[in-house]
Amino acid sequence: MAISKNYTPSEIEDKWYAAWIEAGAFRSVPDHRPAYTITIPPPNVTGILHMGHILNNTIQDVLIRRKRMEGYNACWVPGTDHASIATEAKVVRMLAEQGIRKSDLTREEFLRHSFEWKETYGGIILRQLRKLGASCDWERTHFTMDEEYSRAVIECFCELYRQGLIYRGKRMVNWDPQAQTAVSDEEVIHRETQGFLYHIRYAIEGAPGEYVVIATTRPETLLGDTAVAIHPEDPRYTHLHGRRALVPLAGRSVPIILDAYVDREFGTGCLKVTPAHDMNDAEIGLRHGLEVVDMMTDEGRVSEAGGAYAGLDRFEARKQIVRDLEAQGLLERQEPYTHSVGYSERTNAVIEPRRSLQWFLKMQDLSRPALDAVNSGEVNLIPGRFLSTYRHWLEHVRDWCLSRQLWWGHRIPAYYIAGTGQYVVAPDAASALEAARELTGNPDLQASSLEQDPDVLDTWASSWLWPVQVFQGITRPGNPDFSYYYPTSDLVTAPEILFFWVARMIIAGYHFTGKKPFTNVYLTGIVRDDQRRKMSKQLGNSPDPLDLIAKHGADGVRVGMLLASPAGNDLLYKESLIEQGRNFANKLWNAYRLVGGWQGADREPGELELLAADWMRARLAQAAQELEDLFGKFRIADAVMAVYKLTWDDFCSWFLEMIKPAGGQPLSAATLEAVTSLFEGVLELLHPFMPFVTEEIWQGLREREAGVFLTCGPMRTHGAPDTACLEDMALIQETVTALRALRSEKGLGLKDALPLSVITETPDLFRRYLPVLQKLAGIGGLEFVQSQPARSAGVRVRTSECFLPAGELADAEEERSKLLKEIEYTEGFLRSVLGKLENERFVSSAPAQVVENERRKRADAEAKLDLLRRSLAALG
RNA sequence: GGGAAUUUAGCUCAGUUGGUUCAGAGCAUCUGUCUUACAAACAGAGGGUCACUGGUUCGAAUCCAGUAAUUCCCACCA
Numbered sequence: 001m002a003i004s005k006n007y008t009p010s011e012i013e014d015k016w017y018a019a020w021i022e023a024g025a026f027r028s029v030p031d032h033r034p035a036y037t038i039t040i041p042p043p044n045v046t047g048i049l050h051m052g053h054i055l056n057n058t059i060q061d062v063l064i065r066r067k068r069m070e071g072y073n074a075c076w077v078p079g080t081d082h083a084s085i086a087t088e089a090k091v092v093r094m095l096a097e098q099g100i101r102k103s104d105l106t107r108e109e110f111l112r113h114s115f116e117w118k119e120t121y122g123g124i125i126l127r128q129l130r131k132l133g134a135s136c137d138w139e140r141t142h143f144t145m146d147e148e149y150s151r152a153v154i155e156c157f158c159e160l161y162r163q164g165l166i167y168r169g170k171r172m173v174n175w176d177p178q179a180q181t182a183v184s185d186e187e188v189i190h191r192e193t194q195g196f197l198y199h200i201r202y203a204i205e206g207a208p209g210e211y212v213v214i215a216t217t218r219p220e221t222l223l224g225d226t227a228v229a230i231h232p233e234d235p236r237y238t239h240l241h242g243r244r245a246l247v248p249l250a251g252r253s254v255p256i257i258l259d260a261y262v263d264r265e266f267g268t269g270c271l272k273v274t275p276a277h278d279m280n281d282a283e284i285g286l287r288h289g290l291e292v293v294d295m296m297t298d299e300g301r302v303s304e305a306g307g308a309y310a311g312l313d314r315f316e317a318r319k320q321i322v323r324d325l326e327a328q329g330l331l332e333r334q335e336p337y338t339h340s341v342g343y344s345e346r347t348n349a350v351i352e353p354r355r356s357l358q359w360f361l362k363m364q365d366l367s368r369p370a371l372d373a374v375n376s377g378e379v380n381l382i383p384g385r386f387l388s389t390y391r392h393w394l395e396h397v398r399d400w401c402l403s404r405q406l407w408w409g410h411r412i413p414a415y416y417i418a419g420t421g422q423y424v425v426a427p428d429a430a431s432a433l434e435a436a437r438e439l440t441g442n443p444d445l446q447a448s449s450l451e452q453d454p455d456v457l458d459t460w461a462s463s464w465l466w467p468v469q470v471f472q473g474i475t476r477p478g479n480p481d482f483s484y485y486y487p488t489s490d491l492v493t494a495p496e497i498l499f500f501w502v503a504r505m506i507i508a509g510y511h512f513t514g515k516k517p518f519t520n521v522y523l524t525g526i527v528r529d530d531q532r533r534k535m536s537k538q539l540g541n542s543p544d545p546l547d548l549i550a551k552h553g554a555d556g557v558r559v560g561m562l563l564a565s566p567a568g569n570d571l572l573y574k575e576s577l578i579e580q581g582r583n584f585a586n587k588l589w590n591a592y593r594l595v596g597g598w599q600g601a602d603r604e605p606g607e608l609e610l611l612a613a614d615w616m617r618a619r620l621a622q623a624a625q626e627l628e629d630l631f632g633k634f635r636i637a638d639a640v641m642a643v644y645k646l647t648w649d650d651f652c653s654w655f656l657e658m659i660k661p662a663g664g665q666p667l668s669a670a671t672l673e674a675v676t677s678l679f680e681g682v683l684e685l686l687h688p689f690m691p692f693v694t695e696e697i698w699q700g701l702r703e704r705e706a707g708v709f710l711t712c713g714p715m716r717t718h719g720a721p722d723t724a725c726l727e728d729m730a731l732i733q734e735t736v737t738a739l740r741a742l743r744s745e746k747g748l749g750l751k752d753a754l755p756l757s758v759i760t761e762t763p764d765l766f767r768r769y770l771p772v773l774q775k776l777a778g779i780g781g782l783e784f785v786q787s788q789p790a791r792s793a794g795v796r797v798r799t800s801e802c803f804l805p806a807g808e809l810a811d812a813e814e815e816r817s818k819l820l821k822e823i824e825y826t827e828g829f830l831r832s833v834l835g836k837l838e839n840e841r842f843v844s845s846a847p848a849q850v851v852e853n854e855r856r857k858r859a860d861a862e863a864k865l866d867l868l869r870r871s872l873a874a875l876g
Numbered sequence: 877g878g879g880a881a882u883u884u885a886g887c888u889c890a891g892u893u894g895g896u897u898c899a900g901a902g903c904a905u906c907u908g909u910c911u912u913a914c915a916a917a918c919a920g921a922g923g924g925u926c927a928c929u930g931g932u933u934c935g936a937a938u939c940c941a942g943u944a945a946u947u948c949c950c951a952c953c954a
Contacts, residue, residue, distance in 0.1 A: 006916075190952095197954085216954055229954095263877090263954080271954055278954075340953060389880050389949070396878090396950095496949080530887090532947085563902075564888060570947085572888065580903070583916045590914035597913080638890075641902065656913080664912085737920085744908070744920055751911080829896095836895090841934040850895050857896065 007589035009553025013692045017130055025712050026135040028075035030484035036072035037488035038064055039467045039518075040136065041501070042081035045143060046090055046121045049128040051527040051535055051573055052494065054545045055565060058558045059524060059636055060492045061134050065688035066631060067489075068135070069713030075485055076135060077470045078126055079142035082118075084409035084459045085184050089345075091117050091408065103179075107407050107454070114408050131546060133554045133691045135711070142470045144462045145410070152474035153410045153462040154427050156512060157402075161425040165362045170292075170355045171401055172279045174342060177300030177314075178349035182405035188342040188351050197337035198322065199268060201330045202228055205244040205253050212237070212245060212256070213332055215267025217339055218277075219325065220318040223250050223306040224295035227273035229284060232258035234269055247272075248330045249321060250307065257288050279353050292355065300352060314352070359403040359412060359455070367397050369510035370503055379506060382522045382634045386495060393499050400504075402461050409456030418449040464504035467491070467517040474512060488518045495523040522634050525570040527561075532572065548578055555690035556582030562640045562689065584644060585693045588686070591652050592697045594660070595679055600669035608771035609671040612658040613678070618725045619650050620681045621718035627685055643685050651682050654733065658775055676701055684715040731762075731798065732769040738795045739777040739802060746793050746809050753780035757789050759867065760800035787874030788815070794871065796822065799864060801871060812875055819872045823865060830861040 020026060028035075038060050043053060060076060068074035091114045092102050102110060126141065142149060160166050173182040198219045204210040214228060228245045230237040240256050247254055254273075261284055262271050275285030276294040285292060295305045302309045302317045309317050325331040342351035371394040373379045374387060381387050403412055415432040416423045417440060424439055426432035429447060437445045468474055471482040487509070493502060502521055509517030527535055535542035548557050560581030565571045605613075623646040630639040659675060661667055667675070679701060687694040687710055698710040743750060756779045758766055763784050766773075773779040785803070788794050791810040792803040836842045836854050843851055 005914075007914095214954080218954080267954065273954090280952075280954080385881065392879055393950075499950085526948090566889065569882095569889080574887090574903095576903075577888090579916075583914095586916050587914065590917085592913085594913035635890095638901095641890095644902080652913085653918085657918095660913085741920060750909095750919080833896095836934075839934055842895095843934090845934065846895070853895075 005590075005593070007553070007586045007693060009555060009585065009692060010550065012696045013131075013133070013549075013554055016692055016695045017133065020135070020709060020711055021138075023707055023709060023712075025709055026076070026137050027139060028073055028137050030480055031073055033071065033073040035485050035489075036064070036067035036074045037077070037485045038075075038490050038492065039077045039470055039488055040079060041491070041493045041497075042079045042142075042144065042463060042466060043125045044083035044086055045080035045118055045123065046083075046087055047080075047125050049125050049132075049545050050542055051545060051561075053125070053129075054132060054557060055527055055561045055571060056492055056494065056524055057129055057132060057134050058561055059522065059565075060490075061132070061691075062558075062562070062636060062688045063490060063492070063522075063631075064135055065691060065711065068711070069684065069687065069715040071714045074135075075137055075140070077140045077142065078129070078134070078136035078138060079140075079466075079470060080123060080126065080144070081459065081463050082143065082145040082409060084404060084406050084456055085187065087114070087118070088406050088408040089187065110407050128546060131549050131554060132558070135691070140470065144459075144466075148472065148475050149462070149465075149469055150410055151427070152465055152469045152472075153457065154413050155474060156465060156508070157410075157413055157457065157461070158425055158427050159512075160361060165366060166402070166425075167360055167362070168357055169360050169399075171358045171360070172282050172353050173356045173358070173405070174344075175298075175352040175354040175356075176344040176347055176349050177298065177352055178347040179344065180298050182354075182356060183344055183351070184404060187345040189345050190340045190342050192338055193341040194336065194338055195341070196334045197267065198325075198334045199332040200248060200272075200325060201332055202245040202248060202272070204240065205246055207243075212240060212270055213268045214270045214272045216272055217337060218318070219321050220302070220309075220314060221274045221277045221295065222247055222272060222321070223302065223309060223317075224274045224276045224293040225250070225252070225254055225272050226275060226285065226291045226293055227254045227288065228256045229259045229262050229271040229273050230256065231262040231264045231269060232260060234262075234264050236269065248328070249309075249324055255288075255290075257284075257290075259284050259287065276355055277353055282353075282355065294355065296352065296354070300349075358401050359414070359453075361400040361402050361461075363397040363399050363507075366511060367394050367503070367507050370394060370506040373506060373510065373516055379516050379518065380520045382520060386498060386523055390498060390503065394503060400458075400461075402458050403453075403455040404458050405454075406456050407454075409459065410462055412453040412455050412457060414453040415450040416453070417445070418451065423453075460500050460504055463501060464508040465512070467505060468509060468513055477513075486513065487516050490520045490522060491518045492522045492524060494526060496526070498523065520634070525565060527571050527573050530572050530574045532570070535573070543573075543575070548575075552578045552582040553585055553692070555585045555693045559584055559640060559644075559689055562636055563644075564637065566635075566637045581690075584648065585690060587648055587652060588690075588693055588697065591647075591656060591679070592700065594656060595675055596700065598661070598672055598675070599666040600672035601666035603668050605668040605671045606771075608775060609659055609668060609674075611769065611772060612655055613671060613674040614722070615725055615729045616651065616655040616678050617674075618722040618729075619646070619655075620678060620685075622721035622723075622726060623650075624681075624685060624718040625721065640689050643682075643689065647682055647686060651678070654776075658772060681716060681718070683710060684713075687711065687715075728765055728769065729772075731765065731800075732772050735797045735800075735802060736773065736777045738797050739773070739779070739804065742793055742795045742802075742804060743778070746804075746806055748793075748804060748806065748809070750778045753778055754804050755779070755781040755783060757783045757785045757792065757803040757805075758800055759785055759787070759871070762800070766800075786870070788871045794818075796868075799860070799867065801867060816872065816875050819868055819875070823868045823872070826861055826865050826868065830858065830865065833857045833861060 064074045064076045094117060095102060095113060174188050176183050195217050197215050197217055199213050199215050200219060201211040201213055204212060212228060225247045230240060243256050244253050245256050261280060273281045273284050273290065275282045275290050275292045293305050295303055296314065297303045300314045302312045304310050312320060322331065344351055374381060374390055381390060413427055414423050414425050415436060417436050420440060422439060424432050424435040426435050432450055433447050436450055437443050465474060467488050471485050472479055473482045473486055505517045509515060529535060529541040533539060533541060557578050560578035563580060564577055623642060626642050627639055630642060680698060683694045683698050691711060695710045760766060766782060770782050789803055791805060791807055793806040793810060794801055794803045794815060833854055837858060
């Protein structure tokens with residue numbers, strides 16, 4: 001059999017993926033089996049695969065594949081998100097490169113461009129996921145702007161509106177005066193900017209000559225001031241309580257209000273309040289019922305409200321106002337001051353906080369079930385430490401601003417009735433017209449009198465329905481798919497979007513279906529580089545996952561990522577991790593080369609063959625048990641390490657080395673069958689982590705029927721492991737290691753068979769496992785002695801002592817000092833144990849089992865000392 | 877400013893209800909080996925005051941308090 005020496009993943013990965021798809025191995029339809037369901041966190045439709053996706057989707061695939069092999073009807077639903085902000089920004093940039101400005105396009109034209117973009121680049125990421133081996137049911141692929149999905153989003157909006165949970169309200173938005181549009185928080189870049197802090201005198205009304213000094217970086221906004229605020233407990237200003245101040249230049253009389261928001265340490269401890277132009281001031285304004293004076297136009301010029309300054313550009317106005325204040329002696333001083341200023345990501349214009357009318361969702365009552373569900377454990381967060389973060393957020397939840405001033409997305413289904421100031425909310429234009437006619441009492445109202453709100457919904461207002469609507473739970477409630485797959489099982493996502501997405505899915509799940517959307521939320525870490533920096537395009541520290549897959553194989557990439565990714569902890573990416581994964585795949589491949597070359601002979605199995613197979617069977621059963629436990633706790637990194645050690649250490653280093661026939665001799669046929677079967681057992685446990693190489697080996701290990709795949713399972717069940725066998729072998733393994741070390745230390749080599757002399761209380765064990773010692777530790781005969789033979793070198797294993805003849809190399813003095821050291825250590829140990837046992841408070845207050853343990857330790861130590869002293873005496 | 881965490885070997889992390897499977901794993905390092913499955917390997921070895929200081933306890937990596945450093949999220953810096 002010609003099997004290449006190094007595993008070459010590229011030759012087999014595409015082959016098996018295509019074969020799996022052809023066989024429908026990942027297709028899921030409802031049947032009698034229990035369902036296990038994951039809905040993918042939909043990546044941006046125009047996104048490309050990055051390392052974060054690799055980690056996240058590897059974990060999902062591991063979970064799905066494992067359950068599939070366990071006999072569940074595993075369904076992994078893929079799809080993409082329209083990602084309104086990110087995608088629109090990309091399209092705007094793409095158009096700009098072609099010399100097209102969004103503002104020159106109609107909405108329809110822009111959307112046409114957007115859909116073209118989506119058709120060209122959309123779904124690339126899903127094709128890339130196939131390279132990773134993702135076992136999604138591709139026939140279930142969804143997109144958040146698919147026709148039916150969109151209908152669901154709009155229906156839900158309408159329902160919430162009918163339930164009185166949606167309202168319109170004023171809210172601060174980030175206004176880009178150059179693009180003349182609101183931009184999202186994500187599109188605002190905060191930069192430290194050099195400016196000035198101006199100290200300005202505000203006269204106290206009715207007290208000539210008296211004034212209060214406020215500090216501001218934006219003096220021009222004083223035209224919109226409607227209050228001056230001080231801290232209620234600031235002793236410097238108690239005399240101002242209940243008074244009024246006069247806004248300079250504007251001459252407006254405004255109240256002096258008390259608000260704990262004011263930082264007494266900052267500036268003068270006195271704050272001008274401009275509710276129309278500052279986020280915090282807006283909140284203060286709300287608290288105190290202040291008047292709102294908007295002193296700025298869409299273009300960022302001073303509005304009519306600014307009186308004499310009307311028409312000036314905002315920065316011109318600042319200069320002019322400073323000059324005028326100075327002229328009037330109202331500018332006490334100005335000092336250079338560095339502060340953070342928001343700039344538009346698109347135009348680099350300074351962002352203007354501005355009030356605008358937006359749509360809101362009342363969250364208080366709506367989010368209650370989501371809080372309860374996580375508190376009660378109906379929905380689990382893994383790791384659990386995210387619970388307090390989650391709880392805190394939901395307990396202080398704010399109303400959700402649903403509208404975004406964009407075109408790419410689900411347009412808000414509100415229709416304004418021309419000339420009435422009224423509006424209706426309806427799922428489509430026809431029903432809107434009907435509703436509008438009813439509302440206005442005008443049956444002749446024409447469609448042309450209705451104008452739909454130009455804004456679209458926040459992306460999360462569609463993706464919060466994801467686990468429900470991928471099974472048409474909104475549009476076709478009660479359909480068989482929805483009844484079978486929903487609630488889904490697990491969700492795997494990043495903690496960054498715990499609030500944005502996860503919490504809202506739970507909210508939507510309970511509100512629209514009455515049920516939770518999923519049971520477990522596994523939160524992964526963020527992939528960073530080895531200096532803990534986030535991966536980013538700018539830094540160029542993010543490798544292309546497809547290159548890595550091409551270079552090291554998908555299995556290597558998967559294992560490499562998993563090895564270093566405990567739940568919720570960040571993963572520090574290094575290519576060496578992937579190399580470790582690749583090396584592991586290669587190790588497995590070479591085990592296959594070895595076993596694949598073996599022949600079976602028609603004879604009885606030898607003693608060693610039986611010992612080895614029994615032990616490996618027990619070890620496999622033990623590992624299977626361990627893995628089941630780890631999967632149950634979502635300890636994926638531990639699970640991959642457990643199976644890594646099972647394969648490399650137990651199966652390859654111990655088992656195959658034990659059983660490997662010397663000099664090309666055949667094994668017994670029965671043993672060859674046992675080896676093949678055990679190898680299959682290992683492959684089953686490995687398969688979810690490294691699907692490609694395991695499938696290739698499994699298929700080559702023996703003749704398979706066409707269309708039968710490892711990936712489809714089912715995996716075998718293992719009984720309870722034979723623990724006695726494992727314990728016995730553990731002692732023998734320790735002995736082998738100790739003897740090898742001794743030989744290496746003494747320069748005894750490993751080739752010549754040496755007779756072994758042993759002092760032990762368990763001679764049968766040594767007798768029984770002598771073949772193992774012979775094979776792996778180069779032992780010849782076995783002899784039991786009462787004390788250390790002359791000219792020998794010794795090593796202690798637990799309570800036994802092993803000796804090899806050292807001939808000329810024997811060093812009695814060294815043996816003696818080794819023993820003395822050992823005695824000294826054991827005596828110290830015994831003393832500490834006795835210290836506890838002689839302490840009455842220990843004996844009386846410690847649990848009985850602990851005390852019993854200490855007594856056993858004492859007995860062991862005493863026996864050991866006895867043994868050591870005898871050997872010392874024997875040395876002379 | 878509000879909240880959540882983290883600190884154990886050179887690196888990344890385990891360490892469940894305080895008590896010999898409590899000081900562990902993988903990688904890296906060092907020393908030997910091309911021993912015919914694998915040098916992407918094999919056989920060995922070294923390496924930690926469990927951040928610091930106090931406290932509780934018969935007993936603390938583990939519980940409590942304080943200190944220091946680091947990270948993340950939210951809100952924001954007049």
